[in-house]
Amino acid sequence: MIDYWLEWMPLLWKGTVSTAQVTVLSAALALLLAALTGICRLSKFRLIRGLALVYVLTFRGIALLVLLFWIYYVLPYMNIELSKTMAAVLALGLNYGAFGSEIVRSSILAVPQGQWEAARALNMTPAQRMFRIIFPQALIRMIPPFNNLMIELLKASSLLFFIGMTDLVYQADVLRGLYLQQSTQLYATLLVIYFILASMISYSARLLERKLSAGRL
Amino acid sequence: MGTTMEKQPQTAPETVDPTVAAAEATVPMVKYTDVKKSFGDLEVLHGINLEMAAGEKIAIIGPSGSGKTTLGRMLMTLDHPTSGTIEVEGEHLWHMERKGKLVPANEKHLHMMRTKIGMVFQHFNLFPHMKVINNVTEAPVKVLGLSKEEAHDRAVEMLRKVGLEEKLDVYPAKLSGGQKQRVAIARALVMRPKVMVFDEVTSALDPELVGEVLEVIKEIADEGEMAMMLITHEMDFAREVADRVVFGADGLIVEQGPPEQIFENPQSERLQTFLRRIK
Numbered sequence: 001m002i003d004y005w006l007e008w009m010p011l012l013w014k015g016t017v018s019t020a021q022v023t024v025l026s027a028a029l030a031l032l033l034a035a036l037t038g039i040c041r042l043s044k045f046r047l048i049r050g051l052a053l054v055y056v057l058t059f060r061g062i063a064l065l066v067l068l069f070w071i072y073y074v075l076p077y078m079n080i081e082l083s084k085t086m087a088a089v090l091a092l093g094l095n096y097g098a099f100g101s102e103i104v105r106s107s108i109l110a111v112p113q114g115q116w117e118a119a120r121a122l123n124m125t126p127a128q129r130m131f132r133i134i135f136p137q138a139l140i141r142m143i144p145p146f147n148n149l150m151i152e153l154l155k156a157s158s159l160l161f162f163i164g165m166t167d168l169v170y171q172a173d174v175l176r177g178l179y180l181q182q183s184t185q186l187y188a189t190l191l192v193i194y195f196i197l198a199s200m201i202s203y204s205a206r207l208l209e210r211k212l213s214a215g216r217l
Numbered sequence: 218m219g220t221t222m223e224k225q226p227q228t229a230p231e232t233v234d235p236t237v238a239a240a241e242a243t244v245p246m247v248k249y250t251d252v253k254k255s256f257g258d259l260e261v262l263h264g265i266n267l268e269m270a271a272g273e274k275i276a277i278i279g280p281s282g283s284g285k286t287t288l289g290r291m292l293m294t295l296d297h298p299t300s301g302t303i304e305v306e307g308e309h310l311w312h313m314e315r316k317g318k319l320v321p322a323n324e325k326h327l328h329m330m331r332t333k334i335g336m337v338f339q340h341f342n343l344f345p346h347m348k349v350i351n352n353v354t355e356a357p358v359k360v361l362g363l364s365k366e367e368a369h370d371r372a373v374e375m376l377r378k379v380g381l382e383e384k385l386d387v388y389p390a391k392l393s394g395g396q397k398q399r400v401a402i403a404r405a406l407v408m409r410p411k412v413m414v415f416d417e418v419t420s421a422l423d424p425e426l427v428g429e430v431l432e433v434i435k436e437i438a439d440e441g442e443m444a445m446m447l448i449t450h451e452m453d454f455a456r457e458v459a460d461r462v463v464f465g466a467d468g469l470i471v472e473q474g475p476p477e478q479i480f481e482n483p484q485s486e487r488l489q490t491f492l493r494r495i496k
Contacts, residue, residue, distance in 0.1 A: 112342075114338060114340055114342035115342060115344065117293075117295050117338070117342060118338065118342035118343075118344070118401075120293075120294065120295065120331075121293050121295070121331075121334075121335065121336040121338075121405070122355070122356035122360060122404070122405075122408060123328060123331040123332060123356065123360045123408070124356065124359060124360055125324075125328065125360075126324070128359050128360070132355065132359065133344055136346045137344075137345065137346055140346075212346075215348075215388040215390070215391070216345050216346060216388050216389075216390050
């Protein structure tokens with residue numbers, strides 16, 4: 001078995017790097033969009049609230065694979081050609097950003113009203129209230145649901161196989177062609193790699209949560 | 218943005234016109250005029266008229282649900298009146314003048330007016346993600362535009378005043394209720410408001426912690442510079458600290474006067490009943 005693993009290692013490692021790369025970039029885009037649109041959903045300006053809501057409803061309601069095909073296969077007909085990585089990051093980021101937006105919005109709303117009032121009583125501007133007082137407290141509440149979301153994103157990245165991206169699943173599929181008899185071991189290895197990657201996300205989230213809540217509980 | 222708010226135009230006339238001085242002296246620190254407040258269909262204040270002089274300490278007492286807290290929250294711009302006006306030092310709080318007409322105040326106007334007002338809340342509302350010192354320096358730095366050193370010095374001075382200078386680097390979660398409330402008082406004081414609302418500041422405390430908070434408020438009251446609106450259920454405290462006691466019930470001010478008169482010689486039946494019940 002160890003011999004097989006040694007033979008598979010180079011390709012699986014390449015796939016792991018590719019999957020990790022896309023996951024990190026997509027997560028960054030998703031978090032950025034989630035924070036931006038989550039805050040915009042609470043704006044006092046109806047237009048800003050409306051635009052953020054349209055984004056959430058649109059990208060939350062579209063099947064990820066269809067969105068991926070649109071970005072990679074349809075946009076070129078409109079003279080917008082993106083690399084596989086760019087298309088993957090855009091599709092995953094847009095889709096998961098929409099789910100994350102709701103996490104940001106609900107976490108902000110979960111901060112007790114008294115915190116808003118204390119900030120206002122100290123004469124802070126609306127921006128100071130949000131970014132100095134409310135958002136840092138909401139951030140701690142966001143970590144557990146974002147942890148789940150980022151693991152979902154990692155797992156969803158396996159769909160990138162369908163646009164021919166050389167991710168973990170793609171590399172495993174190449175190996176399957178060469179090692180048909182060892183399919184069970186190969187896909188068991190794949191499961192373990194995804195599990196390890198997901199555990200790394202969870203561990204990072206736990207570290208961050210511990211760091212942010214140090215002394216406060 | 219905050220720094221510009223501090224720079225009030227300074228006028229230093231060589232001689233003071235006695236008529237102007239007299240007029241200024243009579244401008245109340247706070248003036249409620251026919252203030253009504255409804256939440257949905259429920260009207261909780263039915264037309265309040267109340268004045269507070271500069272430096273005056275008034276205690277607002279009354280049964281639960283009589284609108285005491287709403288009165289203070291409207292002064293702190295947390296709830297807006299449904300009708301009527303509130304003035305602070307002769308300037309409208311919730312309104313501003315545009316072409317000779319009173320229009321609802323915008324955020325800029327409210328921001329300017331809030332520099333004169335402070336509030337301490339029943340549930341403290343300290344910022345849990347900041348250490349005690351940062352709770353107190355945050356607004357002076359961000360709102361008043363003080364340097365970090367200046368704000369730190371001012372904050373330490375205030376925390377010393379409330380007896381918590383040894384807790385600078387502690388998070389609020391590690392403090393007792395009484396200590397939290399004393400930090401909240403320091404946090405409000407550091408902004409140097411001209412009028413401060415204390416909204417049932419001991420109601421959420423264990424009985425043995427009430428004393429330390431009331432003691433701090435008494436000391437502040439003795440300094441005398443700041444007008445104080447003490448919304449309270451502590452009758453002995455009201456009697457001791459307040460220059461005037463205002464009794465409100467059912468959304469109206471029923472009776473007001475010096476503490477001795479209110480507690481020893483209540484005129485209205487409503488107040489007599491209230492005092493009998495709480496004894």
